[in-house]
Amino acid sequence: GAVDKGVDYANYFCTYSFLYHQKEMLSDRVRMDAYYNSIFQNKHHFLGKTVLDVGTGSGILAIWSAQAGARKVYAVEATKMTEHARQLVKANGLEDVVEVIEGSMEDITLPEKVDVIISEWMGYFLLRESMFDSVICARDRWLKPTGVMYPSHARIWVAPIRSHLVDQKGHHFEGAMEEWHAFVHDTKNSYGVDMSSLTDPFTEEQRKYYLQTSLWNNLQPEQVIGTAAIIKEIDCLTTSVDDILSIKANFLSSILDDDMKFSGFGGWFDVHFRGRSESPAESEIELTTAPSYENPTHWGQQVFLLNHPIRSSKGDNINVSFVMNRSKENHRLLEVEFECEYKQASGRLLQPFRKKFFIE
Amino acid sequence: GAVDKGVDYANYFCTYSFLYHQKEMLSDRVRMDAYYNSIFQNKHHFLGKTVLDVGTGSGILAIWSAQAGARKVYAVEATKMTEHARQLVKANGLEDVVEVIEGSMEDITLPEKVDVIISEWMGYFLLRESMFDSVICARDRWLKPTGVMYPSHARIWVAPIRSHLVDQKGHHFEGAMEEWHAFVHDTKNSYGVDMSSLTDPFTEEQRKYYLQTSLWNNLQPEQVIGTAAIIKEIDCLTTSVDDILSIKANFLSSILDDDMKFSGFGGWFDVHFRGRSESPAESEIELTTAPSYENPTHWGQQVFLLNHPIRSSKGDNINVSFVMNRSKENHRLLEVEFECEYKQASGRLLQPFRKKFFIE
Ligand SMILES: Nc1ncnc2c1ncn2[C@@H]1O[C@H](CSCC[C@H](N)C(=O)O)[C@@H](O)[C@H]1O
Ligand SMILES: Nc1ncnc2c1ncn2[C@@H]1O[C@H](CSCC[C@H](N)C(=O)O)[C@@H](O)[C@H]1O
Numbered sequence: 001g002a003v004d005k006g007v008d009y010a011n012y013f014c015t016y017s018f019l020y021h022q023k024e025m026l027s028d029r030v031r032m033d034a035y036y037n038s039i040f041q042n043k044h045h046f047l048g049k050t051v052l053d054v055g056t057g058s059g060i061l062a063i064w065s066a067q068a069g070a071r072k073v074y075a076v077e078a079t080k081m082t083e084h085a086r087q088l089v090k091a092n093g094l095e096d097v098v099e100v101i102e103g104s105m106e107d108i109t110l111p112e113k114v115d116v117i118i119s120e121w122m123g124y125f126l127l128r129e130s131m132f133d134s135v136i137c138a139r140d141r142w143l144k145p146t147g148v149m150y151p152s153h154a155r156i157w158v159a160p161i162r163s164h165l166v167d168q169k170g171h172h173f174e175g176a177m178e179e180w181h182a183f184v185h186d187t188k189n190s191y192g193v194d195m196s197s198l199t200d201p202f203t204e205e206q207r208k209y210y211l212q213t214s215l216w217n218n219l220q221p222e223q224v225i226g227t228a229a230i231i232k233e234i235d236c237l238t239t240s241v242d243d244i245l246s247i248k249a250n251f252l253s254s255i256l257d258d259d260m261k262f263s264g265f266g267g268w269f270d271v272h273f274r275g276r277s278e279s280p281a282e283s284e285i286e287l288t289t290a291p292s293y294e295n296p297t298h299w300g301q302q303v304f305l306l307n308h309p310i311r312s313s314k315g316d317n318i319n320v321s322f323v324m325n326r327s328k329e330n331h332r333l334l335e336v337e338f339e340c341e342y343k344q345a346s347g348r349l350l351q352p353f354r355k356k357f358f359i360e
Numbered sequence: 361g362a363v364d365k366g367v368d369y370a371n372y373f374c375t376y377s378f379l380y381h382q383k384e385m386l387s388d389r390v391r392m393d394a395y396y397n398s399i400f401q402n403k404h405h406f407l408g409k410t411v412l413d414v415g416t417g418s419g420i421l422a423i424w425s426a427q428a429g430a431r432k433v434y435a436v437e438a439t440k441m442t443e444h445a446r447q448l449v450k451a452n453g454l455e456d457v458v459e460v461i462e463g464s465m466e467d468i469t470l471p472e473k474v475d476v477i478i479s480e481w482m483g484y485f486l487l488r489e490s491m492f493d494s495v496i497c498a499r500d501r502w503l504k505p506t507g508v509m510y511p512s513h514a515r516i517w518v519a520p521i522r523s524h525l526v527d528q529k530g531h532h533f534e535g536a537m538e539e540w541h542a543f544v545h546d547t548k549n550s551y552g553v554d555m556s557s558l559t560d561p562f563t564e565e566q567r568k569y570y571l572q573t574s575l576w577n578n579l580q581p582e583q584v585i586g587t588a589a590i591i592k593e594i595d596c597l598t599t600s601v602d603d604i605l606s607i608k609a610n611f612l613s614s615i616l617d618d619d620m621k622f623s624g625f626g627g628w629f630d631v632h633f634r635g636r637s638e639s640p641a642e643s644e645i646e647l648t649t650a651p652s653y654e655n656p657t658h659w660g661q662q663v664f665l666l667n668h669p670i671r672s673s674k675g676d677n678i679n680v681s682f683v684m685n686r687s688k689e690n691h692r693l694l695e696v697e698f699e700c701e702y703k704q705a706s707g708r709l710l711q712p713f714r715k716k717f718f719i720e
Binding site: 004006007009010011018019020023026027029032036058060063064067083084087088090091092180183187190191192193194195196197198201202205206209 | 364366367369370371378379380383386387389392396418420423424427443444447448450451452540543547550551552553554555556557558561562565566569
């Protein structure tokens with residue numbers, strides 16, 4: 001169904017209207033370096049060209065594009081952040097090149113087609129926020145047949161991990177349930193109302209919150225205990241919204257170390273700036289959000305925890321069926337399901353299991 | 361202007377659809393005791409009567425009304441919490457008396473007028489959430505001319521306080537600004553973009569967040585350093601929406617102790633259950649959210665901090681003009697302004713000042 005604009009604004013765009021939030025993104029050095037290098041090491045894509053920045057925020061990518069020599073940059077932004085972007089463009093002497101346009105990408109019109117679409121559209125686990133939809137819409141309407149996408153490619157990764165958060169979340173859930181039982185007892189005693197019929201729905205609500213919601217986490221590289229798999233590859237030039245509405249993948253991951261506890265899965269993404277085959281990048285840039293000591297990003301990783309860790313050893317294999325869909329209540333949120341067959345190195349097969357998670 | 365229902369749901373009602381949140385209210389003993397006693401110590405208002413519970417949530421007030429002998433209770437709730445309320449009503453054997461109706465009070469229709477309207481509509485500082493509007497609407501449409509309001513009266517209080525939060529918030533603000541200046545420096549150096557033109561709007565944004573937003577706080581009674589003033593009295597039977605849209609009050613507060621630091625104002629409310637003059641309560645109940653060691657509530661107090669505390673002594677007087685309006689962006693939020701003349705016991709008048717706050 002169609003999305004109510006006011007609700008979408010309240011739930012989603014609103015946070016982007018704070019400079020504080022834009023500053024957080026502008027302070028992510030890995031992110032900044034990747035876009036900066038992708039532009040300034042590939043000036044041939046910008047020199048004398050027309051550029052569209054989808055969701056310009058503070059205007060940073062539009063300003064860099066102009067500094068790299070673009071003839072004209074259209075900088076589109078849905079929130080009032082446009083006022084600040086305009087100010088920034090002017091303070092940096094680029095008002096003749098960068099035109100800031102307030103409106104949602106889907107609604108506005110440009111006076112011409114563009115040579116380059118640049119955008120920082122990536123959400124947690126790549127697709128949370130569903131902002132790539134707006135980039136696709138912009139591409140199909142405004143990119144010249146010879147145009148280039150910045151970034152040009154994206155991939156989603158999943159790997160088995162160990163994490164102490166399993167125990168912590170379990171304890172929190174149990175604590176919440178203990179409190180509930182005390183509450184039911186007190187409410188009956190003090191106020192004569194029997195609340196026990198709400199125990200099931202309350203349990204479900206708390207289970208969803210503590211155990212079935214994926215977590216933002218900065219994983220340490222050694223927490224990844226098995227081979228990582230690519231569950232989706234996106235060519236930004238050709239992918240359609242239908243291609244990303246529902247994502248299905250089957251993969252096999254092998255445990256790489258002995259004496260580990262398989263606690264769940266970590267998920268992350270990378271994007272690449274390669275230009276297009278007819279007009280390749282001179283210098284290919286990668287932006288990865290994989291677990292890293294030296295180059296952590298504000299995206300961190302998404303962590304999907306099992307209810308109970310599984311003792312695991314080198315040579316064990318996990319056969320995973322993965323499905324990801326948009327949440328029915330909010331098209332910018334995601335729901336994923338992991339279906340796992342765990343085969344020990346010895347050949348013994350554990351009881352298969354499946355678990356569903358919400359990316360909120 | 362009219363309120364967009366979808367946006368109102370996303371911003372406001374949404375939180376009430378979680379049992380977790382309903383449980384927090386149901387665990388507030390001061391709140392629960394007051395409503396429980398108001399009903400069961402005044403059974404004559406309920407016995408054989410028709411009752412409307414505006415915003416029934418879990419259904420608790422409707423259930424108590426039925427247990428106190430009501431003939432029929434209409435329990436209206438805007439969120440899906442109705443499903444749980446229905447379950448609870450049934451589990452407590454009251455499904456013949458309590459009818460749970462899902463919808464917003466403004467939209468639904470009842471088959472008859474009622475003898476009693478009961479509702480727990482109080483937000484922070486009484487009026488945040490603007491839910492009393494819905495109670496007024498219910499009263500004007502559905503209360504019999506002889507009907508009784510539960511609660512029947514409400515008052516808003518303000519008093520000068522001391523609080524260490526003044527320094528803390530000041531430090532946070534300064535820390536945020538230091539970080540900003542480092543960020544501007546780095547962005548120029550590393551990425552060739554001059555962000556200094558955003559310093560003013562960023563300062564304003566952070567000032568609003570750290571210094572101009574009132575705080576939820578559980579004040580200790582001795583933090584109140586001057587006489588408390590009532591800035592609004594509401595008779596729930598007669599007050600109109602116009603009466604509460606904008607609230608103006610002038611009051612004088614006297615500092616009661618020596619060697620204090622006047623750091624700002626604390627605000628709270630109380631409500632009373634007195635029935636109506638033609639049909640008074642047999643036992644009058646008060647629910648107060650004033651600072652208290654023994655009887656704290658989940659409402660706590662709202663704290664409005666000055667930028668710098670003022671050294672104060674017994675006998676000093678503060679002459680305050682107070683104004684409260686609804687926020688232009690969100691009719692459920694409030695904006696207040698304090699205009700102060702501080703007169704020392706010696707007769708010396710300090711420089712008058714005014715400060716604006718957002719109740720978010
Ligand atoms: N459909 C749409 N139309 C216009 N702006 C959009 C949009 N979807 C998301 N945005 C905006 O896109 C921005 C994404 S955050 C990235 C901001 C900036 N390009 C930077 O790299 O720092 C947000 O400011 C958001 O408000
Ligand atoms: N206009 C309106 N119509 C229907 N329900 C409303 C409403 N405005 C607020 N509410 C509901 O009123 C409740 C207020 S909280 C109080 C819940 C319950 N009566 C108790 O005392 O525990 C919330 O559940 C909210 O969703």
